[in-house]
Amino acid sequence: MSDTTAPGRALRTGPGRLLVAVYSVFALAATARGTYQLATRFDEAPAAYLLSVFAGAVYLVAAVGLARAGRASRRVALVSCAVEAVGVVTVGAVGLLAPSLFPDDTVWSGFGAGYGYIPLVLPFLGLWWILTVHRKDRARAV
Amino acid sequence: MVDWLTMTIQMASLAMAGWCLVSTFRDQPMLVPHLVGMGLLWLLVIGQGVVSAVALIGGEGPEETVMYVSYLATVVLLPPACAVWGFMERSRWGPAVIAFACLVLPVLMVRLEQLWNPVV
Numbered sequence: 001m002s003d004t005t006a007p008g009r010a011l012r013t014g015p016g017r018l019l020v021a022v023y024s025v026f027a028l029a030a031t032a033r034g035t036y037q038l039a040t041r042f043d044e045a046p047a048a049y050l051l052s053v054f055a056g057a058v059y060l061v062a063a064v065g066l067a068r069a070g071r072a073s074r075r076v077a078l079v080s081c082a083v084e085a086v087g088v089v090t091v092g093a094v095g096l097l098a099p100s101l102f103p104d105d106t107v108w109s110g111f112g113a114g115y116g117y118i119p120l121v122l123p124f125l126g127l128w129w130i131l132t133v134h135r136k137d138r139a140r141a142v
Numbered sequence: 143m144v145d146w147l148t149m150t151i152q153m154a155s156l157a158m159a160g161w162c163l164v165s166t167f168r169d170q171p172m173l174v175p176h177l178v179g180m181g182l183l184w185l186l187v188i189g190q191g192v193v194s195a196v197a198l199i200g201g202e203g204p205e206e207t208v209m210y211v212s213y214l215a216t217v218v219l220l221p222p223a224c225a226v227w228g229f230m231e232r233s234r235w236g237p238a239v240i241a242f243a244c245l246v247l248p249v250l251m252v253r254l255e256q257l258w259n260p261v262v
Contacts, residue, residue, distance in 0.1 A: 013231060013233070013235075014231075014233055014235050015235055015238075016235075017227065017228070017230075017231040017233075017235045017236065017238075017239055018235050018238045018239050018242060020227070021224060021227055021228075021239045021242055021243065022242060025220075025242075025246060028216065032212060032216075036208070036209060036212075
């Protein structure tokens with residue numbers, strides 16, 4: 001990692017490079033899945049399908065936030081990773097306590113079990129990385 | 143879809159993933175051999191894509207055509223997209239990106255085969 005001074009520059013380098021790739025794939029997977037299900041079987045489980053589309057949108061925003069430089073992008077990435085963390089934990093818990101709410105599976109169902117639990121780990125890795133870079137930047141600024 | 147081509151793609155992809163993981167743990171950036179490997183893998187995927195597209199146009203294809211085509215497009219675009227994104231990174235995280243892509247690819251191939259030959 002070079003000694004760049006522009007804030008946010010480092011977010012997409014190093015481990016962030018991998019995070020952006022993973023986020024992009026999940027954005028595509030969740031959005032495509034949700035859109036397809038909404039278009040073909042809206043009546044069956046609209047809440048689950050809308051949730052998939054929403055999750056896809058959050059992944060997309062996070063990917064863009066991580067990939068772009070700047071203070072605002074960093075905040076966007078931070079917020080979207082936080083939303084995602086809350087989302088996957090909430091949906092996982094709801095699935096356990098009240099399975100009838102989401103009759104069909106989403107990316108976040110069962111804490112992301114259908115996707116190798118990556119959806120559960122990903123937001124926390126994202127948050128960790130954003131905070132790590134942020135701390136480094138602040139240490140450098142002082 | 144050609145079965146042996148799918149198998150070859152999956153094997154090549156996993157081998158590529160293993161190689162890139164070794165590079166990641168050895169703290170090596172993505173080098174030209176990695177890029178050549180991804181190029182070869184991409185050629186295999188394109189081959190499968192072309193064969194399948196021809197079969198599709200010939201009327202021999204799965205019922206869920208839209209789903210199949212979107213998966214096929216993803217599979218064809220994934221290797222070059224990740225190769226470029228990984229090559230831009232001059233650290234161990236470049237091969238890590240490729241390793242991730244090469245682990246996702248076999249799963250997508252399984253999905254494609256399922257759509258092509260649905261088990262009733």
